Amino acid sequence: MEPRPSAALALARGLARARIGRRGALALPALAGAAAVLGGCSIPARERPAVDPGAYWADKRSNGRLTFANWPLYMDPDRTPLARFTERTGIRVDYRETIHDTPSFFGQIQPRLAGGHSAGCDLMVLTNGRELSTLLRLGYLAPLDHGLLPAFTAHGGESYRHAPYDPGNAYCLPYASGITGIAYDPERVGREITAIADLWDPAFSGRVGMMRDAPEIANFGLLLNGVAPAESAPADWDAAADRLREQRDAGIVRGYYEQDYLRPLTSGDVWLSMAWSGDVFQQNLEEGTRLRFVIPEEGATIWTDNMVIPITAENPLDAITLMDFLYEPETAAGLTEYIAYVSPVPEARELIRERADRADGAEAARLAELAASPLVFPTEEDYARLHSYVTPPAGEDQAFTSRFLAITQE
Amino acid sequence: MRPRAVPYLLALPAWLWLGVFFVLPLCGMLSVSLMTGDLLSGFTQTFHLGTYAEAVQRYRVQLLRSLLYGGSATLVCLVIGYPVAYWIAFHAGRSRGGYLLLLLLPFFVSFVLRTVAWQFVLADDGVVLGTLKDAGLLPEGARVLNSAPAVVFGLAYAFLPFMVLPIYAVLDRMDRRLVEAARDLYAGRAAAFLRVVLPYSLPGVSAGVLMTFVPASSDYVNAAVLGGPGTTMIGNVIQTQFLVNNAYPTAAALTFTLMAVLLLGILGYALAAGTERMAGGRG
Numbered sequence: 001m002e003p004r005p006s007a008a009l010a011l012a013r014g015l016a017r018a019r020i021g022r023r024g025a026l027a028l029p030a031l032a033g034a035a036a037v038l039g040g041c042s043i044p045a046r047e048r049p050a051v052d053p054g055a056y057w058a059d060k061r062s063n064g065r066l067t068f069a070n071w072p073l074y075m076d077p078d079r080t081p082l083a084r085f086t087e088r089t090g091i092r093v094d095y096r097e098t099i100h101d102t103p104s105f106f107g108q109i110q111p112r113l114a115g116g117h118s119a120g121c122d123l124m125v126l127t128n129g130r131e132l133s134t135l136l137r138l139g140y141l142a143p144l145d146h147g148l149l150p151a152f153t154a155h156g157g158e159s160y161r162h163a164p165y166d167p168g169n170a171y172c173l174p175y176a177s178g179i180t181g182i183a184y185d186p187e188r189v190g191r192e193i194t195a196i197a198d199l200w201d202p203a204f205s206g207r208v209g210m211m212r213d214a215p216e217i218a219n220f221g222l223l224l225n226g227v228a229p230a231e232s233a234p235a236d237w238d239a240a241a242d243r244l245r246e247q248r249d250a251g252i253v254r255g256y257y258e259q260d261y262l263r264p265l266t267s268g269d270v271w272l273s274m275a276w277s278g279d280v281f282q283q284n285l286e287e288g289t290r291l292r293f294v295i296p297e298e299g300a301t302i303w304t305d306n307m308v309i310p311i312t313a314e315n316p317l318d319a320i321t322l323m324d325f326l327y328e329p330e331t332a333a334g335l336t337e338y339i340a341y342v343s344p345v346p347e348a349r350e351l352i353r354e355r356a357d358r359a360d361g362a363e364a365a366r367l368a369e370l371a372a373s374p375l376v377f378p379t380e381e382d383y384a385r386l387h388s389y390v391t392p393p394a395g396e397d398q399a400f401t402s403r404f405l406a407i408t409q410e
Numbered sequence: 411m412r413p414r415a416v417p418y419l420l421a422l423p424a425w426l427w428l429g430v431f432f433v434l435p436l437c438g439m440l441s442v443s444l445m446t447g448d449l450l451s452g453f454t455q456t457f458h459l460g461t462y463a464e465a466v467q468r469y470r471v472q473l474l475r476s477l478l479y480g481g482s483a484t485l486v487c488l489v490i491g492y493p494v495a496y497w498i499a500f501h502a503g504r505s506r507g508g509y510l511l512l513l514l515l516p517f518f519v520s521f522v523l524r525t526v527a528w529q530f531v532l533a534d535d536g537v538v539l540g541t542l543k544d545a546g547l548l549p550e551g552a553r554v555l556n557s558a559p560a561v562v563f564g565l566a567y568a569f570l571p572f573m574v575l576p577i578y579a580v581l582d583r584m585d586r587r588l589v590e591a592a593r594d595l596y597a598g599r600a601a602a603f604l605r606v607v608l609p610y611s612l613p614g615v616s617a618g619v620l621m622t623f624v625p626a627s628s629d630y631v632n633a634a635v636l637g638g639p640g641t642t643m644i645g646n647v648i649q650t651q652f653l654v655n656n657a658y659p660t661a662a663a664l665t666f667t668l669m670a671v672l673l674l675g676i677l678g679y680a681l682a683a684g685t686e687r688m689a690g691g692r693g
Binding site: 042043044045046047103104107110134137138206214248253254255256260263264267268269394395397398401402405408409410 | 442445447448449450451452453454455471472529530533534535536551553555556635637638639640642646647650653654655656657658
């Protein structure tokens, strides 16, 4: 453990002496040469032409295996649905929890797909947003043949068939959804929270948590101004950014958070915050907290994690078979019981209720609460107040994101 | 084999490592910083220097703030770290190794985890603030988290050992008879410290300042975890521009700007402090 004094000093000495010796004189042209070589390079996008589903699926055969990339904690530890899938079809699934955040995962797969190589998986789960839209625009995802999706056709919820980024589910099938609304601690707030405008109330100065993600805070700024995010134009973005800046400059915002917003909310640093529905449900269930989650009057947004097949997938037929299997109500109910996010299969609710009747003790209570929760199974009225995200037109992504980064990153 | 070639051959692995994992990526980054385009249409090399001007213009506040936070944290480290190093070197006796181990012990835990732990300690109703509020020593609304002082504090905490170790290293090998000689010549305790020990330890202080200031200024974890609105550092901007906004040229340009500013700062500092002194020479 004895430190080496000379190391620190040698470092300082090296840093402090600007001398170009013989070796330095050799290194400089080498550096310049390397820079020149790289100067010729570029990072190409390599757009792929759109593929007709019929032509794509015509020569695809089942290989009896597939690799499924998903988020952590998005399936029970025993992988029950996959075991049942293998039992039924004989297809083995290599399940990997490799997706921790969309931008980093996108950074991994984008160069491989641009080069026409395998993305390392046959099925992956991506949240709607900039990365998914980019993959769609570049033609890196396999078009779906609905003839191969009987369970989705029969059981998929109506609200999940009209995503603005992928109308008619041409490429994406929802895995689960969640609502971005407001969570608050009733004891600290001392009144009922009903609206996004409450997040602008000076009474809660320094007690409001907002999300750091640009699309998320953009949505709240837009909804506060009465604009539907999916139909917003650049002028609306400016107006929304102004409102969010007012809120920040007035000292109302305590912090801009990522997934870590739950900690200040439970410790009392933050009294009310933008929040994701499933988080709040799980938090209350596991930690015994009494946070309340509301869909504000002005509306809230619903996001969707989508199952998609990379166009370079080696086992696409096995992947689409699994996609469809997850839409069988039995499977969907089992999945929802564990993850507690919104299921795209409405029939799952009834099945969970039945299981609650058959179960006993704590498990029965948990299942009953899950089936009754509007956070897991929103009502039609709830859905009416849920909006889709802003989908900036091609080329305006950066302009959109930058406007809101300027607020959270000042 | 000629013996003259031996040292070069021995250094070859290090050169290769530096070349492949440092120089090459650096050249790549430099190249990217001069490109234009976006993810959808691809990035092409246009030698567009304007990105630098735009990026610096737009993020000058965060750039200056990083230097300010880094500098403040370095100052805090110096004020706290010097007495620690002095005490371990002169008064800890045989258990010096033990105290150094204590100093380094937090480093056995992940950097991010340690920073997150401060969120719990500094929470509004947490161990520290909650207790002080209960005792009536702090007003009910007082808070520390999500503020500039919290970020500076986090930085100082994270990089303190980088300040203590070089100062300790210099003081530890100091000839104690120098102090005795000063006392023999009628210097008081204060005078002996100010005129003998302090000047002797300055090379260590110089090294410590460098080793604290550089990583503290480019850190982004502390601002993300302990900061709030208006405490974003340049490291956070670079990370976001790379990963969230996919504005690779802007991110690369900011990276190089930060490197250049820090290098110039170090150079200026080295010239002012004197290279011989920094090198630990005594004449």
